[in-house]
Amino acid sequence: xxxxxxxxxxxxxxxxxxxxxxxxxxxxxxxxxxxxxxxxxxxxxxxxxxxxxxxxxxxxxxxxxxxxxxxxxxxxxxxxxxxxxxxxxxxxxxxxxxxxxxxxxxxxxxxxxxxxxxxxxxxxxxxxxxxxxxxxxxxxxxxxxxxxxxxxxxxxxxxxxxxxxxxxxxxxxxxxxxxxxxxxxxxxxxxxxxxxxxxxxxxxxxxxxxxxxxxxxxxxxxxxxxxxxxxxxxxxxxxxxxxxxxxxxxxxxxxxxxxxxxxxxxxxxxxxxxxxxxxxxxxxxxxxxxxxxxxxxxxxxxxxxx
Numbered sequence: 362x363x364x365x366x367x368x369x370x371x372x373x374x375x376x377x378x379x380x381x382x383x384x385x386x387x388x389x390x391x392x393x394x395x396x397x398x399x400x401x402x403x404x405x406x407x408x409x410x411x412x413x414x415x416x417x418x419x420x421x422x423x424x425x426x427x428x429x430x431x432x433x434x435x436x437x438x439x440x441x442x443x444x445x446x447x448x449x450x451x452x453x454x455x456x457x458x459x460x461x462x463x464x465x466x467x468x469x470x471x472x473x474x475x476x477x478x479x480x481x482x483x484x485x486x487x488x489x490x491x492x493x494x495x496x497x498x499x500x501x502x503x504x505x506x507x508x509x510x511x512x513x514x515x516x517x518x519x520x521x522x523x524x525x526x527x528x529x530x531x532x533x534x535x536x537x538x539x540x541x542x543x544x545x546x547x548x549x550x551x552x553x554x555x556x557x558x559x560x561x562x563x564x565x566x567x568x569x570x571x572x573x574x575x576x577x578x579x580x581x582x583x584x585x586x587x588x589x590x591x592x593x594x595x596x597x598x599x600x601x602x603x604x605x606x607x608x609x610x611x612x613x614x615x616x617x618x619x620x621x622x623x624x625x626x627x628x629x630x631x632x633x634x635x636x637x638x639x640x641x642x643x644x645x646x647x648x649x650x651x652x653x654x655x656x657x658x659x660x661x662x663x664x665x666x667x
Contacts, residue, residue: 364388365540372533375526397529401522408518415512426509429501436498440491447487450480462487601663604638607655610647618643622660638662 371390373381375397382391439461446462449455456466469483573590604624608616616622617640624636638660647654 362544365537365544367391368533368537368540372530372537375529375533393529397525400525404521404525405518408515408521412514415514419511422509422511426505429505429508433498433501433505436494436501440494440498443487443491443494447484447491450484450487462490465490601661603641604636604660604662606658606660607648607650608658609653609655613643613656613658616640616643616658624660624662636662 367382367386367388367390370382370386371394374394380391380394382394385391442460443462446456446460446466450466450469456463460466465483465487469480472479472483574588577587606622606624620640622638622640624638625634639662640658640660642659644657647656
């Protein structure tokens with residue numbers, strides 16, 4: 362029952378999330394609760410580390426996307442500048458010297474302003490640059506579209522912790538059920554043992570002389586209902602007793618009711634007992650035995666403490 366009480370403390374600790382043991386137990390349940398706390402702490406640590414990694418990856422993805430976005434903006438600006446330079450060459454307009462394609466414009470001014478063939482070559486070179494920039498721009502846009510994807514942070518910590526608690530509570534519940542069964546079996550066993558002990562006690566309803574059955578006196582176990590002993594009345598309290606004898610037809614003819622007779626014990630020659638008695642009854646018919654026919658006579662004798 363003490364084990365059941367300590368198991369109850371473990372159950373309360375799991376439900377409350379804090380140590381409910383009033384003192385250290387000898388069944389290891391408090392240590393089991395500490396293991397549970399350690400597992401819960403590991404879950405929190407793992408989820409925290411996982412979210413930190415996700416945050417780092419998301420930040421890197423955002424930075425990469427921003428860098429590609431800058432390249433796209435720069436490339437688009439260069440394309441506009443080269444197209445502006447091409448237009449200036451084609452129309453003979455002025456071009457800002459800060460334009461990235463100004464070198465092509467300068468070549469045109471030096472060589473082909475009056476030479477249509479040279480002018481066409483410069484325009485072809487500018488177109489080639491524009492084509493290359495547009496190709497790079499297309500690549501950057503593809504990269505931009507595939508970058509910057511943000512991973513969702515882990516949000517299942519609460520459900521994981523609840524699942525961990527439920528697993529431990531289920532185990533505690535199962536152990537409580539087994540423990541209740543053991544306690545019930547133990548109590549039933551005590552009742553059975555108590556019943557057997559009660560059955561093993563023999564109490565006489567009155568005083569007397571106990572005569573053991575010699576067939577069972579040395580036995581440690583006997584079947585229920587077996588005769589173990591007989592209780593004879595205390596002759597001293599009775600003051601007198603009735604004795605029975607069997608006489609042959611020859612001997613019975615020599616006695617009558619009221620005659621005095623002496624009974625002598627024959628078991629122990631050294632400690633023989635002599636009982637003077639008076640005949641009180643004689644059977645009218647003989648009783649058949651293996652040794653022959655005998656008449657039963659009864660006599661009464663007075664007893665003393667001697």
